[in-house]
Amino acid sequence: MKTDAFALRHLGPRENDLPKMLQTIGVETLDQLIYETVPDNILLHKGLKLDEPMTEYEYANHIRVLGRTNKVFKSYIGLGYNPTIVPPAIQRNIFENPGWYTAYTPYQAEIAQGRLEAILNFQTMVIELTGMEIANASLLDESTAAAEAMALLFDVRTRDQKKNNVCKFFVSEEILPQTLSVLQTRSTPIGVELVVGNHETFDFSNEFFGAILQYPGKYGQVNDYTSFIAKANENEIKVAVAADILSLVKLTPPGEMGADVVVGTTQRFGIPMGYGGPHAAYFATKEEYKRSMPGRIIGVTIDTNGNRALRMALQTREQHIKREKATSNICTAQVLLSVMAGMFAVYHGPKGLRYIADKVHSSAVTLADALNKLGVYQTNTSFFDTIVVKADAKKVKAIAEKHEINFFYIDDETISISLNETTLFKDLNEIIAVFAEAVGKEKFEVNEYALENNFPMHLNRKSEFLQHEVFNSYHSETSMMRYIKKLERKDLSLNHSMISLGSCTMKLNAAAEMLPLSMPYWNTIHPFAPLDQVQGYTGMLKKLEQQLNEITGFAATTLQPNSGAQGEYAGLMAIRAYHIANGNSHRNVCLIPASAHGTNPASAAMAGMQIIVTKTMENGNIDVEDLRAKAIENKDNLSCLMVTYPSTHGVFESAIKEITQIIHDNGGLVYMDGANMNAQVGLTNPATIGADVCHLNLHKTFAIPHGGGGPGVGPICVNEKLAPFLPSNPLVKVGGEQAITAISGAPYGSALVCLISYGYICMLGAEGLKSATQHAILNANYMKARLEEHYPILYSGEMGRAAHEMILDCRSFKAKGIEVTDIAKRLMDYGFHAPTVSFPVAGTLMVEPTESEDLAELDRFCDAMISIRKEIEAATIEEPNNVLKNAPHTLAMVTADTWSFPYSREKAAYPLEYVSENKFWPTVRRVDETYGDRNLVCSCAPIEAYM
Incomplete structure (x- = not known):
């Protein structure tokens, strides 16, 4: 056994576990399982051409030597990126702490109260420093936040403006150059006309619906925008301001000048430059625009006992629900970085x-x-x-x-x-x-x-800010460390147990991959530093692009998109540019299967495409004949198909090559959503199935941690046809020969965390990557075999196999009064985060174990689900006072003097023996979503609450 092989540490199942797992599944070998899972006509017959895998020790030396080829100069470049001091208490206890960086998006609020409090602190900080009424839980970067502001102002135009198709948007020439480039990208497809000029000579004509200003300007000039905003409002022109958040400590905030939206970056609040990202952008606006606001909002509500609790508010605003009616495709916040920025304000307080x-x-x-x-x-x-x-x-x-x-x-x-x-x-x-x-x-x-x-x-700023107790209590390192730990204990992360979220690929984020992020050779570099100073970065990023080209079978890659949804958008914009370049600007019809991720239609709408939904058959596969009919019907205007592979239902559809051929035969291109790429790497690839472009979720398949809801990286890989159209940057030469304008602010997006995926690929190598995919499929099918006697499995392949994930059908339990949400909450009592709830089918759970989980953990989860199935069987619709409906059970409940439930405290808190060895306690009972939305509060309580 090569004990220094990284694959040995990354893969969960041990070699001596395989006979038991294969026997349970009903196959003799791992190769037989793959043959029964992946269609033979798309299997790769040659291995990936990648360098020999490094050990963790070899990689540590390699990345240190490579990092030293970057020159760490004193940076006074500015333009939205500044050197900052990361407080060691925050670096060690959050940035380098898997308890924070391995958590998932806080959809299950009861086991995310710590993270939710930290994000609420961030929102409060943003609201008070900007002088606005409401803020979200962060966006991707300042430039994309400015584009979201433009889209919001376009969406909330007055009735007369919409009737008269008022579509001009004024952009101050003081705007950051990278922001202007992103605005150019985002404006044209949705019908916005940008007009760049001097704010002092702007004529406020009725042809404009909105304007954006920079405060201070790109080269530092501070302007008083009060009269500009007043005159704009008189003419029904709404104003966004991109503001440096540190300057707002001293300068009058834009909210007090009358701004409608304020955006910016919080990078200089203790987040390293990292050659451009990841950083937490902020977005603040007026209460009246809350339903048009992009991204996530954390709000205050109550739990079953009426106690204060936090959760993601206004969930119906999420873009995967709005689909083609969406004005934004944002499905990722920059949570880890917003937590750091919020903690920077907590640690320093207003005086600091x-x-x-x-x-x-x-x-x-x-x-x-x-x-x-x-x-x-x-x-x-x-x-x-x-x-x-x-x-x-x-x-x-x-x-x-x-x-x-x-x-x-x-x-x-x-x-x-x-x-x-x-x-x-x-x-x-x-x-x-x-x-x-x-x-x-x-x-x-x-x-x-x-x-x-x-x-x-x-x-000069006259208004007070950050007067709440949380910003005035933790200024010694001891108190700060304990506050961070207090919050961490309220959150369930991968360092506690498996997070089996389907479509989310919550795998190991290895320490060896993470360590370079703290090295100054990597994290202190400005994204616009001269190229001769960043040879380490350009070498690493170019190599990563080549690795991803090889893995996908494509010709070129851009790492610029800083989330999966941004990758979707970038891929569609490349397709759009290709058709325009070929004189086919009329090709704007996008076919999307009914089972697709909701961000797919949202991204297509943002790219200005006409969306036509194709049918899905009862077995979950694409209805090929319906797709063929719609492709032929729209052949003169067909732009593309958006397809997820394996399917959103966790199945390798055998007709995939026929499907992609139908699109090509009718003049369209194929975009493949890479959300399920963890079932492809080393076995097949997007080029082989006939796609022209795919995005990859580096925060899924390629081991960047989810960070509690971000950062993400969503590069796109393209064939020779689309390579010329990869996005550019106005200050650093990147992109193709006929490059579209920028997708995000930095030339390589969130470059710092690309080190993680680079390390993942370097240490696994070709065989390790293939083995990871095989073991992801093995783990999923082992769990399927154990659970299918207890839960109906909704879809499977032609030979009865799942890909890397499966859907448990829980809809029949309604007859006993049990909803799928009850199962999700009860899993918390067993020490697990729920799988994906009600996606892609309402009333179901989508389970994805990944390759990193060992047999013991798979069995613990299966034992928990089987035990819950028995609890469901014992439930009756007449008696809702049961262990499922009351879940989760908190420590306060179980230790209370009175116990009014018809089951024991032990059954509530310790339903299986393993739970007592490593008990995780939810800190609130089930949250009341409706109460929180009716009484929306998305900042810390006002100072009066502490008096």
């Missing part, structure tokens, strides 16, 4: 944030004064952290890079310098020395801050 903001601003004022003395004149009339100076850019750049310093060079004689939390007097004096050398003058040093503010007095 003021100290940081004052220091940053004072550094900028001090530097501006010093450079003026050198004759290097600063041109911003008002600024917070960024100054613009006139000097010979070529000469300055050469000297600065010699001193390992990066500025942003606007043109040959204009330089932007953004200061940040990490800037010390030593750094200011280094900058002064660079400019002194450039202009041939004697250098001098500063050792005290200029005290004046360099923005108008009337823009």
Whole structure:
């Protein structure tokens, strides 16, 4: 046994477990199981061409050496990305803690109360700093958040504006360049016309429905937008403001100026730059727009006992429910990063944030004064952290890079310098020395801050913020560590038990893959750093793209989309660009099977496509004849088919090559949703089944952790036809020869966490990846064999096998008064997170164990489900006071003086023997969703509540 082989650590089942598992399934070998699961006509007959797998030790050395080829310069580039100090208490206890980074999206609120509280803190922080009424649980990055703001303002146009097709959207020329590029991408397909210009000369005509401003501007100029917003509102033009959140500690918040939406990034609240991401964007707006707001909102409600509880609010806003009526396809927040940003505010409190903001601003004022003395004149009339100076850019750049310093060079004689939390007097004096050398003058040093503010007095923030108890209690590391631990104990994560969510692939996130994220060679790099300084990143990212090309069978990859839904959108926009380039702009019909993920039609709607739903047969497969008829009927305008493979029902459909051929024969292309790629890697691939483009969920198949609901990465892989259209970036050359504009703000999206997938592939190698897929299918079919005597399995392949997941049909239990939700809640008492509830079929559970779970854990879950089946059998519709309806059972219930239930405390809390060895206690009883939506509260209680 090669005990240093990574595959040995990643795969759950041990070699001596296989005979028992195969016997239970009813096959003799693993190869026989794969033959009975995957159609023979799509199996790969050659292995993947990948490098030999590294051991964990070899990979650690490799990634350290590769990281050192990145040059860590002092970064004053700005443009929405700033060096920051990650408090060690947050780095160690959250960023590096699997109790936080392996949790799933908090759909099961009772076992996610800690994370929900942390996100509520984040929302409160955003609401108060922006001066707005409501905020969501984070978005992907500032640029995509700005695009979501544009879409919201377009959606809430007045009746007359909609009637008269008012479609112009004003974009200030002060907007960040990457944000402008994303706005260009997102505007055209939905019928919005962008007009870029100077806000001071804007004419407020009735042709405009909205506008977006940058505060401060891209090169640091602080403008007072109060009169602009007032005049816009007079003319029924709604205004979004993209604001630097740290500046709002000192500057009048946009909400107090009358803004309708405020967006931005919280990166500088203790989140590393990481070559562009992941970072938590924020989105805040007015209460009246809550039903049009993208993303997730965490709200306050009560549980069965009337006690305070938290959960995701307004669930019907989720885009997978709106489908083709969606105005956004967002299904991922940046939870791990929003938790970190919120904790940054908790740790520092309002006084600490003021100290940081004052220091940053004072550094900028001090530097501006010093450079003026050198004759290097600063041109911003008002600024917070960024100054613009006139000097010979070529000469300055050469000297600065010699001193390992990066500025942003606007043109040959204009330089932007953004200061940040990490800037010390030593750094200011280094900058002064660079400019002194450039202009041939004697250098001098500063050792005290200029005290004046360099923005108008009337823009000085007067309103208080972060007065709640949580932001004023945990300022020592001891208290902070304990607060984080208190919240962590309320959350069930992968470090406690299997999370068997179908379609979500909650596999091991190995420590060896995660460790490089904390290395400064990787996490302190600015996304717009000169290319000769980022050879480690470009090498790693290029290699990852090549690995994904090989795995998918495609020609090219972009890593830019920073979620699965963004990957869907990027794939569709590449298809759209291909048709336009070939003179077929009329091809806009998108066929989508009825069983598809809800983000599929949402993404197609955002890409400006006409959606036609095709039928699904009773066995869960695509109705090929209905698809053929609709493809032929729409052959003149057919753009594409969106198909998930294996199917959303967890089946390898044998007709898949016929399906893709039908689309090609009628002039369309095939987009494959990669949500279920964990059943394909090394066995088949999207190119083999006939797809033209697929997105991959690196936060599923390729081991990036879910982080409690994000970060995600959703790259797209494409064939030769679509490679020219991969997305670009306005500041770093990426993308194809006929590239579409940007999908996200950074050239490589959330580049930092791409290290995880790179490590996963490097350490598993070709055989390890194939073995992972085989074991995912093995584990699913073992569980199917154990559970099918107790629960009907809704769909299976032609030989009776599941792919990597299966659907348990729970609809018949309604006859006993038991809903699928009751089973989900009762599983908490057994120490498990529920599988996917009521997707893709209402009243069912979709179970996906992944390859990482060992036989003992699979058996514990099966034992729990079988025990619950017996509890269902004992239930009666006449007597709802049963163990399922009352689940989950909290410690407070079980230890209360009175016990009014017709079953024992032991049955409630310790239904099987294994539970007592590792009991997880939900901290609230079943939450009341309806109460919370009727009484929407999505921030911490006001200060009066603590008095």
